[in-house]
Amino acid sequence: MKNYDVAVVGAGPVGSTFARIMAEKGFEVAILEKKKEIGVPLQCAGLVGKRIKEVNVLPNEFIINPVHGGFLHSPEDTVLSVSKGKPEAYVLDRVKYDQFLAHLAEDSGAEILLNHGVEKIDSVNGVINLKNKEKTKISAGVVVGADGHSSIVSSTFNPLAESFQAAQYLIDVGEKWFQTNFVHLYVDSRLSPGFLWVIPLSESTARVGLFADANYQQLTIILNELLNKRSELRGATILKKYYGVIPRHDPHKQLVKDRVILLGDAASQVKPTTGGGLIMGFTSAEIASRAVSKALEVDNVEILTDYNKQYQERFKKELKVQLMVHKIFKSLNDDNLEYMFQKLKQEGAEDIISHYGDIDTQSTLVKEMFKRGIIFSILPKMLSWRISSLWK
Numbered sequence: 001m002k003n004y005d006v007a008v009v010g011a012g013p014v015g016s017t018f019a020r021i022m023a024e025k026g027f028e029v030a031i032l033e034k035k036k037e038i039g040v041p042l043q044c045a046g047l048v049g050k051r052i053k054e055v056n057v058l059p060n061e062f063i064i065n066p067v068h069g070g071f072l073h074s075p076e077d078t079v080l081s082v083s084k085g086k087p088e089a090y091v092l093d094r095v096k097y098d099q100f101l102a103h104l105a106e107d108s109g110a111e112i113l114l115n116h117g118v119e120k121i122d123s124v125n126g127v128i129n130l131k132n133k134e135k136t137k138i139s140a141g142v143v144v145g146a147d148g149h150s151s152i153v154s155s156t157f158n159p160l161a162e163s164f165q166a167a168q169y170l171i172d173v174g175e176k177w178f179q180t181n182f183v184h185l186y187v188d189s190r191l192s193p194g195f196l197w198v199i200p201l202s203e204s205t206a207r208v209g210l211f212a213d214a215n216y217q218q219l220t221i222i223l224n225e226l227l228n229k230r231s232e233l234r235g236a237t238i239l240k241k242y243y244g245v246i247p248r249h250d251p252h253k254q255l256v257k258d259r260v261i262l263l264g265d266a267a268s269q270v271k272p273t274t275g276g277g278l279i280m281g282f283t284s285a286e287i288a289s290r291a292v293s294k295a296l297e298v299d300n301v302e303i304l305t306d307y308n309k310q311y312q313e314r315f316k317k318e319l320k321v322q323l324m325v326h327k328i329f330k331s332l333n334d335d336n337l338e339y340m341f342q343k344l345k346q347e348g349a350e351d352i353i354s355h356y357g358d359i360d361t362q363s364t365l366v367k368e369m370f371k372r373g374i375i376f377s378i379l380p381k382m383l384s385w386r387i388s389s390l391w392k
């Protein structure tokens, strides 16, 4: 049985990034990937905050468009326009970017084993059973579950993860319509806390999608409704259809057990408000690499719990605010949402959102709205109290 220092289950963006960091540190790393081709099918809107450049390598060739801001649409189409007037986020070619991150890991010395689905993990001994005909086993000092939303690794010591369903079309509207550096987001109480998005790739093509606690049939109906309702999207050619799953962030998830840690979607490291997971996953990969290196160097897997402590220190406060925002949105009906948008517009909140809003960190904006009393005018009393309790 071949033994590695680290075995990473899953060659998604987070697993490949972690593998690359560990290989650069000189450890012997294997990546076990069940698919025969990395990155396909696309299961992402590809919108990621500009901070990605601080937490991972991102050559410009994988950026389709820089994004300066967005138009937020209420159920009756009251529109809040927010922008910082400079790139705040990027739209990525996710398929090529995933493949690039895997090549980087390989160039740094990690061994990528495609068609190597993992069936079972022994967390105490670090033994991994593969799904192939020969029923091969390998072992590792540390096993990293970066195997996505339905993680086999996580399921060995966590209950089944809850998740949202997502659907997305690649559309072509046939004429130059889109402003490529602005995205559109649409709220709808049938989807809350999920929402719909239109993310232009060019002046005539866009990714149009949504996520919600609903089945694919319901999502498809609501997505088609948007295409029929909006004059600019009506009659668009649907070039491709994609479906995917977004894990529901679970603050109680166990991330470390014996020789095993979880990372990325497998660890439910996604923003509760948007379901975006790339920046949290990359940041967590860096945090985890410190604990895993130390544990391997001194041959003591108890040190792996440092990963959980440092991860909590980094994200706990922000996630608490986002989980509260998520809960509040879930409780609002279309009338409440409409009222909220109209009030925000009246109170000049577009400037505040433009100034304090951030695709990855919402606590700064929520705190500012709370300080200015805006929260109290847009939400029923009970809900504003709940928010204010976060800062007491």
Ligand SMILES: Cc1cc2nc3c(=O)[nH]c(=O)nc-3n(C[C@H](O)[C@H](O)[C@H](O)COP(=O)(O)OP(=O)(O)OC[C@H]3O[C@@H](n4cnc5c(N)ncnc54)[C@H](O)[C@@H]3O)c2cc1C
Binding pocket: 009, 010, 011, 012, 013, 014, 015, 016, 032, 033, 034, 035, 039, 043, 044, 045, 046, 047, 048, 116, 117, 118, 119, 146, 147, 148, 149, 151, 152, 166, 167, 168, 209, 243, 244, 245, 246, 263, 264, 265, 266, 270, 275, 276, 277, 278, 279, 281
């Ligand atoms: C429709 C949609 C839109 C999204 N939009 C955005 C967005 O705009 N911005 C953003 O930041 N995030 C977005 N996300 C979330 C983002 O795609 C994920 O957070 C990200 O892919 C997580 O990366 P990962 O490496 O943890 O997992 P994954 O990308 O899921 O990779 C897991 C890998 O593990 C492999 N694997 C699974 N099981 C096994 C097994 N048993 N053995 C071996 N290999 C296995 C899989 O084949 C896969 O390659 C979106 C998600 C969806 C579904």
